Amino acid sequence: MSNPSLSEIKGAVHKDLRHDSAHKHVAGTAVYIDDVAEPKNMLHMYVAMSEKAHAEITEMDLSAVRAAQGVAVVLTADDIPGHNDVSPFAGDDPLFSTGLVEYIGQPIFAVAANSLEEAIAAAKLAKVSYDEKPHYLNIDEAEAVDLKIEDSQLMAQGEAEKALSASKNRLQGSFYIGGQDHFYLEGQIALATPQEDGDVHVLSSTQHPSEVQHLVAHVLGRPTNAVTIEVRRMGGGFGGKETHPAMFAAMSSLAAVKTQRPVKLRLDRDDDMVMTGKRHDFKYSYDVGYDDDGQITGIEIEMASRCGRSTDLSPAINDRAMFHADNCYFLSDVAIKSHRYKTHTVSNTAFRGFGGPQGMIGIERVIEDVAREIGKDPLDVRMLNLYGEGERDTTPYGMKVEDNVAAEIMETLAETSEYRKRRDEIRAFNANSKYLKKGISITPVKFGISFTTTHLNQAGALVHIYADGSVHLNHGGTEMGQGLFTKVAQVVAEEFQIDVTRVKITATTTAKVPNTSATAASSGSDLNGMAALDAARKIKARLIDFAAEKYSCPKDRITFRNNKVYIENKEMAFNELTQEAYLGRVSMSSTGFYKTPKIKYDRASHKGRPFYYFCYGAAVSEVMIDTLTGENKVLRTDILHEAGRSLNPVIDIGQIEGGFIQGMGWLTTEELVFDDAGRLRTHAPSTYKVPACSDRPDELNIELWNKGRNVEATIHRSKAVGEPPFMLANAVFMALVDAVASVGDYKVPVKMDAPATPEEVLMAVADVKKRA
Amino acid sequence: MSGTVRFLLDGRVHEIHSPDPTATLLNYLRYDIARTGTKEGCAEGDCGACTVVVGELKGDRVEYKAVNACIIFLPTLDGKELLTVESLKSKSGGLHPVQEALVETHGSQCGFCTPGFVMSLYALYLEGPNPTKDRIEDALAGNLCRCTGYGPIIDAAHRMFELGADELPDMREQVAALEGIKRDDTLYISATSKLTGNEKRYFAPVNVDTLAAVAEQNPDATFLAGGTDVGLWVTKMHKELATVIYLGDVAELKEITETADSVEIGAGVTYTDAMELLAGLYPDFGELIRRIGSTQIRNSGTIGGNIANGSPIGDTPPALIALGAKLVLRKGHEERTIDLEDFFIDYGKQDRAAGEFVAKVIVPKPAADTAFRSYKLSKRFDQDISAVCAAFSIALEGETVKEARFAYGGMAATPKRAANAESALVGKAFTEENVEAAMEAMANDFSPLTDMRASKDYRMLSAQNLLMKAFVELTSDADTRLALRQEMANV
Ligand SMILES: Cc1cc2nc3c(=O)[nH]c(=O)nc-3n(C[C@H](O)[C@H](O)[C@H](O)COP(=O)(O)OP(=O)(O)OC[C@H]3O[C@@H](n4cnc5c(N)ncnc54)[C@H](O)[C@@H]3O)c2cc1C
Numbered sequence A: 001m002s003n004p005s006l007s008e009i010k011g012a013v014h015k016d017l018r019h020d021s022a023h024k025h026v027a028g029t030a031v032y033i034d035d036v037a038e039p040k041n042m043l044h045m046y047v048a049m050s051e052k053a054h055a056e057i058t059e060m061d062l063s064a065v066r067a068a069q070g071v072a073v074v075l076t077a078d079d080i081p082g083h084n085d086v087s088p089f090a091g092d093d094p095l096f097s098t099g100l101v102e103y104i105g106q107p108i109f110a111v112a113a114n115s116l117e118e119a120i121a122a123a124k125l126a127k128v129s130y131d132e133k134p135h136y137l138n139i140d141e142a143e144a145v146d147l148k149i150e151d152s153q154l155m156a157q158g159e160a161e162k163a164l165s166a167s168k169n170r171l172q173g174s175f176y177i178g179g180q181d182h183f184y185l186e187g188q189i190a191l192a193t194p195q196e197d198g199d200v201h202v203l204s205s206t207q208h209p210s211e212v213q214h215l216v217a218h219v220l221g222r223p224t225n226a227v228t229i230e231v232r233r234m235g236g237g238f239g240g241k242e243t244h245p246a247m248f249a250a251m252s253s254l255a256a257v258k259t260q261r262p263v264k265l266r267l268d269r270d271d272d273m274v275m276t277g278k279r280h281d282f283k284y285s286y287d288v289g290y291d292d293d294g295q296i297t298g299i300e301i302e303m304a305s306r307c308g309r310s311t312d313l314s315p316a317i318n319d320r321a322m323f324h325a326d327n328c329y330f331l332s333d334v335a336i337k338s339h340r341y342k343t344h345t346v347s348n349t350a351f352r353g354f355g356g357p358q359g360m361i362g363i364e365r366v367i368e369d370v371a372r373e374i375g376k377d378p379l380d381v382r383m384l385n386l387y388g389e390g391e392r393d394t395t396p397y398g399m400k401v402e403d404n405v406a407a408e409i410m411e412t413l414a415e416t417s418e419y420r421k422r423r424d425e426i427r428a429f430n431a432n433s434k435y436l437k438k439g440i441s442i443t444p445v446k447f448g449i450s451f452t453t454t455h456l457n458q459a460g461a462l463v464h465i466y467a468d469g470s471v472h473l474n475h476g477g478t479e480m481g482q483g484l485f486t487k488v489a490q491v492v493a494e495e496f497q498i499d500v501t502r503v504k505i506t507a508t509t510t511a512k513v514p515n516t517s518a519t520a521a522s523s524g525s526d527l528n529g530m531a532a533l534d535a536a537r538k539i540k541a542r543l544i545d546f547a548a549e550k551y552s553c554p555k556d557r558i559t560f561r562n563n564k565v566y567i568e569n570k571e572m573a574f575n576e577l578t579q580e581a582y583l584g585r586v587s588m589s590s591t592g593f594y595k596t597p598k599i600k601y602d603r604a605s606h607k608g609r610p611f612y613y614f615c616y617g618a619a620v621s622e623v624m625i626d627t628l629t630g631e632n633k634v635l636r637t638d639i640l641h642e643a644g645r646s647l648n649p650v651i652d653i654g655q656i657e658g659g660f661i662q663g664m665g666w667l668t669t670e671e672l673v674f675d676d677a678g679r680l681r682t683h684a685p686s687t688y689k690v691p692a693c694s695d696r697p698d699e700l701n702i703e704l705w706n707k708g709r710n711v712e713a714t715i716h717r718s719k720a721v722g723e724p725p726f727m728l729a730n731a732v733f734m735a736l737v738d739a740v741a742s743v744g745d746y747k748v749p750v751k752m753d754a755p756a757t758p759e760e761v762l763m764a765v766a767d768v769k770k771r772a
Numbered sequence B: 001m002s003g004t005v006r007f008l009l010d011g012r013v014h015e016i017h018s019p020d021p022t023a024t025l026l027n028y029l030r031y032d033i034a035r036t037g038t039k040e041g042c043a044e045g046d047c048g049a050c051t052v053v054v055g056e057l058k059g060d061r062v063e064y065k066a067v068n069a070c071i072i073f074l075p076t077l078d079g080k081e082l083l084t085v086e087s088l089k090s091k092s093g094g095l096h097p098v099q100e101a102l103v104e105t106h107g108s109q110c111g112f113c114t115p116g117f118v119m120s121l122y123a124l125y126l127e128g129p130n131p132t133k134d135r136i137e138d139a140l141a142g143n144l145c146r147c148t149g150y151g152p153i154i155d156a157a158h159r160m161f162e163l164g165a166d167e168l169p170d171m172r173e174q175v176a177a178l179e180g181i182k183r184d185d186t187l188y189i190s191a192t193s194k195l196t197g198n199e200k201r202y203f204a205p206v207n208v209d210t211l212a213a214v215a216e217q218n219p220d221a222t223f224l225a226g227g228t229d230v231g232l233w234v235t236k237m238h239k240e241l242a243t244v245i246y247l248g249d250v251a252e253l254k255e256i257t258e259t260a261d262s263v264e265i266g267a268g269v270t271y272t273d274a275m276e277l278l279a280g281l282y283p284d285f286g287e288l289i290r291r292i293g294s295t296q297i298r299n300s301g302t303i304g305g306n307i308a309n310g311s312p313i314g315d316t317p318p319a320l321i322a323l324g325a326k327l328v329l330r331k332g333h334e335e336r337t338i339d340l341e342d343f344f345i346d347y348g349k350q351d352r353a354a355g356e357f358v359a360k361v362i363v364p365k366p367a368a369d370t371a372f373r374s375y376k377l378s379k380r381f382d383q384d385i386s387a388v389c390a391a392f393s394i395a396l397e398g399e400t401v402k403e404a405r406f407a408y409g410g411m412a413a414t415p416k417r418a419a420n421a422e423s424a425l426v427g428k429a430f431t432e433e434n435v436e437a438a439m440e441a442m443a444n445d446f447s448p449l450t451d452m453r454a455s456k457d458y459r460m461l462s463a464q465n466l467l468m469k470a471f472v473e474l475t476s477d478a479d480t481r482l483a484l485r486q487e488m489a490n491v
């Protein structure tokens, strides 16, 4: 990197580069699946859902539906030639119910008609009778009858029980953390087109094309190669398009194959929210022992989650909640118990953070509570409990924390945000303000990177260079707005030393790169960037071999630099070399592959190294509450986050800001409400409130940590950035707890659940007043 | 009478012959004429992905406003100008400054919300440079973005003015073009439902006498004002409306008249058009209206619709009832005036006959000895429906409460006064103690429900506390409002 001209290409790594589709987004010319010109003869599909939370269907008379105007085909479980299952691995997600229904919203049949209106009108003609069975909708109800999707899990180190009884002080607490709907702006959609031989091509809005491919083939009873899945971009994913898209791709494919007509299945927002899973809600309780300084000497943590009707990804999600139960804190003697309840609600699924947020917020709450008990600034208690370096550095799952920068980040942020001074000012403000109260909190984040299911940590890429020197790039990752395509293109441009404008970004398709993992777990650029780099390096090596031979020059005297190739003293344009290589019969196409090294995990004992590395960050939030109404507002947030040596700082900052605001929504305004029958009452933006523009903190300062560099050999020493910033929002919730605590002069424990809606805050205030 | 809808699009008159009267503009754009830049995120007016800008002739200029294409019926565009994201392309094919700014500030990630933001920003752009923070937040309140966290979009709202202020439509040209398609007679459409084969009819009278006649002849018709309720009957409930009478072209219903002691607001006046006037009379009422829906919703929705729909959670009725507003209704040639309070009989039941329509609402001007406060509580500040909405009108004689009118939304089956709380205070000194007694008395006024917006306990407790809040605000200078609106705070 000594040559300064190395950075002269457009779109080099570590440089700001705008999203590759930005100019198309703003012009309305970026094509999403529903924007694709509708093929002639296309059918529209509508999915009919169960009206009962738990029942046996005793009769389903669809004759009127079949006879209705415009209807081409009606599909039920009986129409499935292959397997009636679209689950990621457990085999318990029927595409259509076979009689048993286990949530309101479960697909029971589907109609494809000439128009969507006709499909909807036809579906209403069905006569369905149910024999209702008792339903268990939430954690408490499922717990009472011990209904689980798998056995409870235990992760432990040291001797928690013994340590607890030996502890100087002890405290117990519990709270509830609500779920969250993804609310991607583009709803679930699939457009299936029949091909020759009963094959099918599907445009699917999915983060996991390979899984959709496998499952569609499975449902059709065909080998995987009969199905092609393609996705250019999604209008948001956030985890919600990991397992669920298979359902809609499979239904539309089935109809397409049966009718030999293209079929579009696009969910209306309400149906999308009712039919698809969400972030798991959790019940969290703890029993902590600590000394007079606030050092945790022993802790038992119990977590219970609502998994919904099937397994989906719940085991791994709940595991990740356990992995993050420590956050940045060393817990010498700890027992983490995790219960995964089955409920008669929609099957909950992946959502940014994948259980991590629910696990992490618990320990932050413990620290706040301990600090209040001993009358210390929670920041001091946090600093005291952080992982050490070379000592006090083993996680509850036995992995050593070797890249710990939490203390430095916390100290720096406390300084730059003037945390301590502001904390004093806030206390003074509260003493003089009867109705409005402020609160402040600083919280860290440590988030483990890698799929905890080890085999998923692999990726493939495909790179072609055409004779004219233009590059075609493809990989298994999917673009949902996170800028993955831009970053991987930068990696390839950097490797060939050509402007990124010469690298064509292309739609993800299972026909080009097979057997891929979901674009999830923040791993997109780590995995696909490396795979693309591998492919580029292979081609580059061939070009070098060719040039070395042709110009009789040692290989190490050939360099690629700023759109040119230097062969000793000879200089030629990149495309001159590729033209020559073509004539010289050099293959300029290559696959690339990558698998994450070092990781290994034993799920039975919950020990090992599930993560390649950790990401760190911290946030300070200052909030204000109205103690008469519970209304609340984030006044200011300062964030310091590390993305290693960022591949693209401006994109990473976008991820940080978006993740933080989404986390803030989870903890404040976003409330999922099911009624007693199991019906989701918050199924559209009219009733489900994601943050709006004015909810953004009045002041929001975001910095990337400039010392960031991954100690592991990741792609250009960068770090993942998709999920970790979500948890920066913990500072908002803790600041709200702090503000409520002021009502009881910081002496009474605060009973407040998430999300901290105005109602939740007002009730917490009323409770503190009562006990003060 | 003619069944052809005409509006301006890309500088040309766009004609549609006998469209389905309740076809939405969004579906027409996306599926009939392949202008797919405009997106659907919810089909209920709540996400803004479908935002377009509509220009309307107002005297010698055109007023441009952002609206939600998903709940607008196609025929209501008649006589207007439509701009979609595709319209912003410059003659050379380049990006408009609004779009350029969003690219520069990295205002899009997944990009699905982006065209909607572009159009909301474009409407703001047409208002001219240097918008305040509050103005920007208002302009964007109806646009949800799940990816960016909004910061870059707010930056673009500033940046766009630095990139060129010359990209404005030529007013004279537009005025002339709109004059050319102006209609001075009722637009009547008769079409056949593709789904049921039934006839669907649409009337858009342009004066109130014709409206009265058409309404009387078609007592089963659905009145359509802003369509922010009616639109959802079609997009969400899939209702088929046989006959629709559109009120938005009726000139008299859009009038605001001022008398010595009151203002008379035509039923067809939008929230946006009423806001400034009402804010001038009662700042809190202005703020309350600002909190109704979003800019897009306020540009469509009407005060008349907010009353006529009889909703227990509409935001203007509590304030209007507290202020002692009167309602003017008309059927045929008959006009009658009632206390607004008496209009709301029970859930889903109002004092309105078939074929009768709301003509206007009469709002008294502030009296010297009377103070007014109103509040809205919801999970989110912007674009949310009230869990509780409260309005207080309190007349003092010295220290004593002479008259009290406390009206609430969200507490009962209709917007309703807190009679017990009122009488607990009337004739008493306006003290904290007596206010607390009135708060207690309020427990007998309401037995609210629990639903997805709030529990009954929260509703009751916060309703009581809001009275205390009004008291504190009227008798001290203690801070009681979150620093939400800098402009308000500085007043
Ligand atoms: C996204 C969104 C956000 C919203 N937010 C709020 C909010 O914050 N606060 C709030 O109060 N409401 C809110 N609403 C509800 C809605 O905006 C209001 O109720 C609105 O006032 C209805 O007015 P409109 O002109 O759109 O009425 P329309 O939808 O056209 O009509 C509503 C009803 O009134 C009847 N009607 C209309 N005008 C007359 C008349 N002159 N005479 C007789 N009948 C008539 C119609 O037939 C219909 O039954 C929201 C709606 C949406 C979609």
Ligand code: FES
Residues within 6 Å of the ligand: B039, B040, B041, B042, B043, B044, B045, B046, B047, B048, B049, B050, B051, B068, B069, B070, B071
């Ligand atoms: S599509 Fe959401 S507001 Fe129109």
Ligand code: FES
Residues within 6 Å of the ligand: A185, A235, A236, A481, B107, B108, B109, B110, B111, B112, B113, B114, B144, B145, B146, B147, B148
């Ligand atoms: S950019 Fe994805 S919703 Fe706004």
